[in-house]
Amino acid sequence: MAFDVPSGYRAFKETEVAAYPAAVPAVAARLGGKPADWTVREVGDGNLNLVFIIEGPAGGVVLKQALPYVRLVGESWPLTLRRAFFEHEALLTQRKVAPAHVPEIFHFDETLALTVMAYLKPHIILRKGLIRGTVYPKLADDMASFMAETLFATSDLGQPAATKKKHMALFCDNIELCRITEDLVFTDPWREATLNRWTSPQLDAVAAAARADGAWKRAAQEYKLKFLSEAQALIHGDLHSGSIMVTEAETFAIDPEFAFYGPIGFDVGALLGNLWLAYFAQSGHEPRPGARDEYRDWILSTAESVWLLFDQRFRGLWNTRHAGDALTPALFPDRTTLRKVQDTYMHHLFADSLGFAGCKMTRRILGLAHVEDLESIGDPDLRAACEKRALRLARSLMVDGQGYTDIKAVSEAARALQREGVT
Amino acid sequence: MAFDVPSGYRAFKETEVAAYPAAVPAVAARLGGKPADWTVREVGDGNLNLVFIIEGPAGGVVLKQALPYVRLVGESWPLTLRRAFFEHEALLTQRKVAPAHVPEIFHFDETLALTVMAYLKPHIILRKGLIRGTVYPKLADDMASFMAETLFATSDLGQPAATKKKHMALFCDNIELCRITEDLVFTDPWREATLNRWTSPQLDAVAAAARADGAWKRAAQEYKLKFLSEAQALIHGDLHSGSIMVTEAETFAIDPEFAFYGPIGFDVGALLGNLWLAYFAQSGHEPRPGARDEYRDWILSTAESVWLLFDQRFRGLWNTRHAGDALTPALFPDRTTLRKVQDTYMHHLFADSLGFAGCKMTRRILGLAHVEDLESIGDPDLRAACEKRALRLARSLMVDGQGYTDIKAVSEAARALQREGVT
Numbered sequence: 001m002a003f004d005v006p007s008g009y010r011a012f013k014e015t016e017v018a019a020y021p022a023a024v025p026a027v028a029a030r031l032g033g034k035p036a037d038w039t040v041r042e043v044g045d046g047n048l049n050l051v052f053i054i055e056g057p058a059g060g061v062v063l064k065q066a067l068p069y070v071r072l073v074g075e076s077w078p079l080t081l082r083r084a085f086f087e088h089e090a091l092l093t094q095r096k097v098a099p100a101h102v103p104e105i106f107h108f109d110e111t112l113a114l115t116v117m118a119y120l121k122p123h124i125i126l127r128k129g130l131i132r133g134t135v136y137p138k139l140a141d142d143m144a145s146f147m148a149e150t151l152f153a154t155s156d157l158g159q160p161a162a163t164k165k166k167h168m169a170l171f172c173d174n175i176e177l178c179r180i181t182e183d184l185v186f187t188d189p190w191r192e193a194t195l196n197r198w199t200s201p202q203l204d205a206v207a208a209a210a211r212a213d214g215a216w217k218r219a220a221q222e223y224k225l226k227f228l229s230e231a232q233a234l235i236h237g238d239l240h241s242g243s244i245m246v247t248e249a250e251t252f253a254i255d256p257e258f259a260f261y262g263p264i265g266f267d268v269g270a271l272l273g274n275l276w277l278a279y280f281a282q283s284g285h286e287p288r289p290g291a292r293d294e295y296r297d298w299i300l301s302t303a304e305s306v307w308l309l310f311d312q313r314f315r316g317l318w319n320t321r322h323a324g325d326a327l328t329p330a331l332f333p334d335r336t337t338l339r340k341v342q343d344t345y346m347h348h349l350f351a352d353s354l355g356f357a358g359c360k361m362t363r364r365i366l367g368l369a370h371v372e373d374l375e376s377i378g379d380p381d382l383r384a385a386c387e388k389r390a391l392r393l394a395r396s397l398m399v400d401g402q403g404y405t406d407i408k409a410v411s412e413a414a415r416a417l418q419r420e421g422v423t
Numbered sequence: 424m425a426f427d428v429p430s431g432y433r434a435f436k437e438t439e440v441a442a443y444p445a446a447v448p449a450v451a452a453r454l455g456g457k458p459a460d461w462t463v464r465e466v467g468d469g470n471l472n473l474v475f476i477i478e479g480p481a482g483g484v485v486l487k488q489a490l491p492y493v494r495l496v497g498e499s500w501p502l503t504l505r506r507a508f509f510e511h512e513a514l515l516t517q518r519k520v521a522p523a524h525v526p527e528i529f530h531f532d533e534t535l536a537l538t539v540m541a542y543l544k545p546h547i548i549l550r551k552g553l554i555r556g557t558v559y560p561k562l563a564d565d566m567a568s569f570m571a572e573t574l575f576a577t578s579d580l581g582q583p584a585a586t587k588k589k590h591m592a593l594f595c596d597n598i599e600l601c602r603i604t605e606d607l608v609f610t611d612p613w614r615e616a617t618l619n620r621w622t623s624p625q626l627d628a629v630a631a632a633a634r635a636d637g638a639w640k641r642a643a644q645e646y647k648l649k650f651l652s653e654a655q656a657l658i659h660g661d662l663h664s665g666s667i668m669v670t671e672a673e674t675f676a677i678d679p680e681f682a683f684y685g686p687i688g689f690d691v692g693a694l695l696g697n698l699w700l701a702y703f704a705q706s707g708h709e710p711r712p713g714a715r716d717e718y719r720d721w722i723l724s725t726a727e728s729v730w731l732l733f734d735q736r737f738r739g740l741w742n743t744r745h746a747g748d749a750l751t752p753a754l755f756p757d758r759t760t761l762r763k764v765q766d767t768y769m770h771h772l773f774a775d776s777l778g779f780a781g782c783k784m785t786r787r788i789l790g791l792a793h794v795e796d797l798e799s800i801g802d803p804d805l806r807a808a809c810e811k812r813a814l815r816l817a818r819s820l821m822v823d824g825q826g827y828t829d830i831k832a833v834s835e836a837a838r839a840l841q842r843e844g845v846t
Contacts, residue, residue, distance in 0.1 A: 156648060156652055161602065162598045168595050169593075172588040173589075175585045175589075179585070182584060190754070214763075218760055218763060224749055228579040229578075229579055229654050229655050230652060230654075231654045325605055325647070325651060326644065326648040326652070327644050327645075332637065340641060341641050
């Protein structure tokens with residue numbers, strides 16, 4: 001298949017990669033030694049790209065290269081290489097305000113659609129840690145900071161309208177990646193779509209019911225409209241637990257190729273929704289029922305802390321670093337009124353975050369791209385039971401979101417579903 | 424003062440204008456005859472531009488040229504000429520879907536920042552007609568159509584996300600004009616700003632109270648946030664009764680230089696708010712109290728019809744010409760659910776429209792740019808009485824908007840204020 005790629009683009013083979021950094025001083029310096037000393041391995045397990053780790057005597061880098069098609073599906077689904085440009089641009093923006101949680105960038109090559117960045121070692125993908133049952137004491141704090149810093153800074157609170165509009169114009173062109181989300185997250189799970197799949201036959205009736213569930217479909221489409229039209233901040237756009245690298249001491253958000261000016265709650269909801277998926281998946285990973293009860297509690301309290309700390313940090317930035325054209329604190333010398341303004345704003349973000357979390361959870365069970373938390377559960381009956389509970393919560397967050405007055409109420413709902421053993 | 428203008432730009436003097444169309448065949452043809460036969464007069468009474476009417480034996484045209492500063496304020500306030508580009512682009516977009524209500528464009532000259540368009544004759548500015556007490560039987564119907572057609576077509580219901588995002592990227596650059604609205608409509612009336620003015624001393628206490636009114640300021644800032652971040656459709660951006668040309672048989676919307684992808688309710692609210700200003704101004708234009716009662720009723724029923732017909736047309740387009748990525752009717756074969764989706768959408772638009780109407784009304788009384796409806800009332804006590812009633816409604820629409828369950832409720836509130844003779 002012929003793809004529309006820039007002249008000079010070629011997808012690297014593993015054997016070709018080591019030669020590349022030799023011509024890029026910043027990268028060669030990071031690796032140290034000579035090209036002959038460098039080792040390369042392909043580790044991409046995502047849905048879209050090639051990812052190579054190059055290690056040299058002095059250190060390692062990650063070379064991430066976009067392929068002109070969706071890796072998960074194959075060459076039949078072409079996808080613009082320009083996403084590498086948006087990812088690089090988003091990484092720069094995020095690193096400026098949240099340097100502790102965004103990898104350092106050494107090099108970007110637009111023709112080859114590749115970015116060379118810090119190799120995070122011994123960090124692992126958060127999702128894998130959640131499957132193993134590893135506690136990450138800094139996770140909530142770090143991710144709350146990452147989200148508050150990046151989303152505040154690029155919102156109408158954190159930057160002037162003129163700056164925001166110029167940046168937004170750039171990201172308006174990230175059309176194809178947004179399109180994937182529009183279809184796969186908000187639409188396909190609620191209609192007959194060739195690429196949908198689910199645990200069958202266990203979930204056949206559930207999937208059919210979703211397609212016939214007017215209220216649920218309506219909610220999904222209303223969140224889709226928000227995704228299409230609410231340009232609140234430069235969002236990461238794909239902030240699930242597979243886009244987060246962790247150790248017990250550090251947390252990094254990676255892979256923002258879906259970035260664009262969209263609703264803030266989409267990022268917060270992506271993280272919360274994936275934590276709740278991990279919660280329901282625990283039954284498939286514990287050696288005996290109840291063995292992971294403590295870990296389950298940790299997941300729920302982490303989700304709570306993510307929201308509560310995000311809320312606190314975001315308000316803190318608002319009070320101390322407001323630099324935008326909206327909701328200016330100086331207009332409200334009366335602190336009670338400012339507090340009301342902030343309460344209203346955060347209340348909307350909270351409701352949005354729950355709804356988007358529900359969309360993201362649903363699509364991972366009824367749509368094309370699933371998550372390892374659930375996929376790795378070998379027994380399909382057990383997996384389906386976990387998935388049904390997750391779908392129950394997802395639907396409730398989307399359809400009855402206003403019933404959740406605070407984040408603890410979501411934990412309680414999750415616990416109730418787990419306790420009832422809904423199947 | 425030196426302005427940042429393209430090389431080749433010069434602001435036309437009236438005596439120079441007639442020479443221009445000779446070199447533009449499409450315009451010369453429209454005028455007919457020879458340059459010596461053409462008459463020119465400057466008629467610009469707006470706040471920003473030069474407007475010349477050129478008439479020839481075969482017909483007339485309007486030549487509208489942007490000045491590199493705000494005409495209302497003077498050369499001390501520079502303003503980009505690029506607004507002419509956005510106006511032309513918006514006119515083309517609007518005329519494609521609402522040709523009966525947008526003037527034909529004959530020529531656009533980017534260097535000179537000028538557009539040549541049809542001379543509408545004997546149409547007058549709606550605002551002047553409203554001051555005279557003229558009934559326009561087609562007004563509500565035509566403006567409902569203009570708004571429904573233009574706003575639907577450019578929303579996520581009327582065009583695919585990819586098309587919308589490309590168009591939006593273009594209009595993201597209309598920064599300076601948006602900035603004027605952000606400051607003058609949403610912020611200045613509620614703070615001490617040098618350019619604010621009001622009927623003084625009659626309204627001194629009212630203006631001071633507005634600046635101290637936490638709930639009102641909060642509402643103004645929340646609508647400003649919507650203006651900054653809700654990219655619902657390509658809005659006209661300045662759809663007051665001075666941007667509408669009418670006869671009893673025809674209605675045209677002109678001057679969309681403030682166009683950008685913003686909240687739909689901002690356009691609907693601009694029109695409604697200016698009708699309600701006209702309503703309260705009638706007391707200053709009637710020969711004896713009550714002489715314009717019937718006309719007052721016509722204004723209120725026109726405002727009602729604007730909303731009701733807009734609502735009806737917008738839903739009609741949704742049912743028959745959906746071409747976007749949001750809220751697709753095909754996903755809702757169950758018509759009850761589709762109806763709920765549409766009710767929710769239109770309910771939000773209605774609430775937004777009332778709130779934005781309130782912002783627009785307020786700024787015309789407490790901010791920089793006033794309206795002739797009120798300014799032409801010679802007796803300052805009488806003018807102030809009209810203005811106070813208008814401000815009472817404006818505040819109520821902004822702060823207690825959810826109390827208005829339908830458009831008739833707004834008419835009732837306006838009548839009550841008029842009847843009580845609030846001063």
